[in-house]
Amino acid sequence: MSEDRNSASISGAGVINGGTYTRISISGAGKVTGDVTAEELRISGAGKVLGRAEATQITASGSAVFANDVIAEEMRVSGSARVEGRAKVKELKCSGTFKASGSISSEYIKTTGDLRVGGDVEAEIFKATGGFRIEGLLSADRVEIHIGGRCHAKEIGGERIQVARGGWKEKGILLDGLIKLFTGGGNAELVTQQIEGDEISLEDTTAEVVRGTRIDIGPGCHIARVEYSESLHVDADAVVKEKVKV
Amino acid sequence: MSDERLISKKEVLEELGISYGQLYRWKRKGLIPEAWFIRQSTFTGQETFFPRDKIIGRIQRIKEMKENLPLDELAELITTQVNEKLEVAFSRLRNLGWLDDQVAEACHLHADRATERETVPVSEALCVGVLCRLEKAASKEEMGLAKQTLDRATAAGLVDQIRQEKLQFYLLRKRLAAAGISAQISLAVIAQEGARFDPEIEVVQAIDLQGLLETIRFDLVNGRKPGDGAKSDESKEES
Numbered sequence: 001m002s003e004d005r006n007s008a009s010i011s012g013a014g015v016i017n018g019g020t021y022t023r024i025s026i027s028g029a030g031k032v033t034g035d036v037t038a039e040e041l042r043i044s045g046a047g048k049v050l051g052r053a054e055a056t057q058i059t060a061s062g063s064a065v066f067a068n069d070v071i072a073e074e075m076r077v078s079g080s081a082r083v084e085g086r087a088k089v090k091e092l093k094c095s096g097t098f099k100a101s102g103s104i105s106s107e108y109i110k111t112t113g114d115l116r117v118g119g120d121v122e123a124e125i126f127k128a129t130g131g132f133r134i135e136g137l138l139s140a141d142r143v144e145i146h147i148g149g150r151c152h153a154k155e156i157g158g159e160r161i162q163v164a165r166g167g168w169k170e171k172g173i174l175l176d177g178l179i180k181l182f183t184g185g186g187n188a189e190l191v192t193q194q195i196e197g198d199e200i201s202l203e204d205t206t207a208e209v210v211r212g213t214r215i216d217i218g219p220g221c222h223i224a225r226v227e228y229s230e231s232l233h234v235d236a237d238a239v240v241k242e243k244v245k246v
Numbered sequence: 247m248s249d250e251r252l253i254s255k256k257e258v259l260e261e262l263g264i265s266y267g268q269l270y271r272w273k274r275k276g277l278i279p280e281a282w283f284i285r286q287s288t289f290t291g292q293e294t295f296f297p298r299d300k301i302i303g304r305i306q307r308i309k310e311m312k313e314n315l316p317l318d319e320l321a322e323l324i325t326t327q328v329n330e331k332l333e334v335a336f337s338r339l340r341n342l343g344w345l346d347d348q349v350a351e352a353c354h355l356h357a358d359r360a361t362e363r364e365t366v367p368v369s370e371a372l373c374v375g376v377l378c379r380l381e382k383a384a385s386k387e388e389m390g391l392a393k394q395t396l397d398r399a400t401a402a403g404l405v406d407q408i409r410q411e412k413l414q415f416y417l418l419r420k421r422l423a424a425a426g427i428s429a430q431i432s433l434a435v436i437a438q439e440g441a442r443f444d445p446e447i448e449v450v451q452a453i454d455l456q457g458l459l460e461t462i463r464f465d466l467v468n469g470r471k472p473g474d475g476a477k478s479d480e481s482k483e484e485s
Contacts, residue, residue, distance in 0.1 A: 105274075122274045139270045139273065139274055140270075141267060141270075141271060157266060157269075157270040158266070158267060158270050158271075159265065159266065159267025159268075159270070159271070160267070193292070194291075194292065196255075196266050196270075197266050197267065198265045198266050198267050208291055208292075209290070209291050209292070211256075211266075212266065213265070213266070224291075225290060225291065227256075227290075246256060
């Protein structure tokens, strides 16, 4: 609506209308009532955007809620952010908690915190060292997971898929126990129905089917069926019920 | 759905020599529609199947075209909706072998215009596409009938409709014979794929309009980007 490119800032409690802004900053409790376009959108208090949010950069270090779609070049979440629509974010970095009810499409995702997605996650590169729960398909050219909590995706597909034991496990039982305590008592492992890729290497992964060209099944894995076309290596400390060369 | 033949994901990879990485990448970019991924339970668990002819055609196209076009641009072209406003160059239609004198006449396009660098709307290109496919089997009157039918459908938003529905163009004939007199009636029909007709009706030709629209769209692409010069960082992506 408004064509002026201005900035708006809420540091107490306030409401901003939708529109086009250069910079929006919410450090108290604030609400944006409509669709908003901004170069920078910074939420360090409690902020809610009711409309669609489109920004070059979004920073959420407090608690941010987006009731609609989010489109951004870059989004950093160090507090908590919830997106109730679709998230289309070129570069997503999450060290806090990020929840999306719909799907995320991205080029680069790095999460060290907790990621929860109701739909699919698409990226060129997906790196996770925390825990995540993805209800749909996780698809990326490169998937790199260092298990640091409970990791769950319905399916995983891409070119190179690497799942490694988190650094904590080697550091002894005490730390491992502490991690379990923080992550809800569950085992730090990856659980998925299906993994498909060209180069796959796994650790601490439970899956029904793993299909790929070159597959390396490492320690701690429980796989019902592996289908490979070139090579397969299975660690002594892994369980694979069925191995099929296709 | 119709009884399309299916092909498993494994077979697609093997037969077309592509990798999982490529398949997932193309899916992400929207080059392969979500609806083509059909999940089915097999004795080995869940597997993904595709409509055989469609996926093979599409992947061959992607493989050909990605030589000249970066993947993102290709994706844009495939996912961009064809709308009425898009124009197709005359010369492209001619190069496709669609536009000979008979079709041009039936479409009321003058052959001399065809030599110029002129364009026609997508709907008209579609009409040309249908007529050139009918040409061999259809009489002149039937061509006229087809043209009228398409014109009416276009006015009622045919192009939009094709995007959403599997529409076919049917040319039908029915012979009536009684008391030594025989007559033949011809019908031009636009209906959903798999429409059933009474057994006395002869289906002279059935044309998949969605496929045709896609061909036109792909051809627009080729027309826009002749040859090379568009190779960017795609080779890196496509190891």
